[in-house]
Amino acid sequence: MEPLGRNHASACPRCCDLPRDPENPAAYAYLLGLYLGDGCISSARRGVYFLRIACADAWPGLIDACADAVQIIRPGNKVFRVQRQGCQYVTCHSKHWPCFFPQHGPGKKHERKIALEAWQQKIVDDYPWEFVRGLIHSDGCRITNWTTRRVNGELRRYEYPRYFFTNLSADIMGLFTTALDLVGVEWRMANSRNLSVARRASVALMDAHVGPKY
Ligand SMILES: [Zn+2]
Incomplete structure (x- = not known):
């Protein structure tokens, strides 16, 4: 448990005493699709993680949509865009990415079991089109x-x-x-x-x- 900071908006709804669901479940369902498709979470330094989603240069509108979704889920954290050859990485540091994406783990996603937790499945069931859109994107x-x-x-x-x-x-x-x-x-x-x-x-x-x- 982490105490609520000064910036209430940046507190984590999953491990703080806030409503259990992310603040914007539609954005979450979309971001979950992006994460499962092209995202990864890495440890930046002790206790801090960064989420990185690879977005092709060919689709600038999708880069914006991705950055918007990340910002909605972590409103108090800065969202960066890092240019690489042919793609931009949309990245954002937070202690809480593993709270939002408990599928985080060592190795490649297709080499480990990926199952949604009940609260995630409920969001996907409530916003299936957002989830489908994230995976297609x-x-x-x-x-x-x-x-x-x-x-x-x-x-x-x-x-x-x-x-x-x-x-x-x-x-x-x-x-x-x-x-x-x-x-x-x-x-x-x-x-x-x-x-x-x-x-x-x-x-x-x-x-x-x-x-x-x-
Ligand atoms: Zn958390």
């Missing part, structure tokens, strides 16, 4: 395949938008498919690490709630 994409067909002698182009999601962790894949089932999106596994959403109604649902990267 980190490890997914929307792609338009196209083909041509001859109709009445005329060559026409037909487009087939699809969503793909790639993750090496069967546990994270399971969390993703559970959330997709909850929101009524049909999916199929192309193989053990690649999922696709291709049915028209499901792609339309994903377009309404997630959309292309930006």
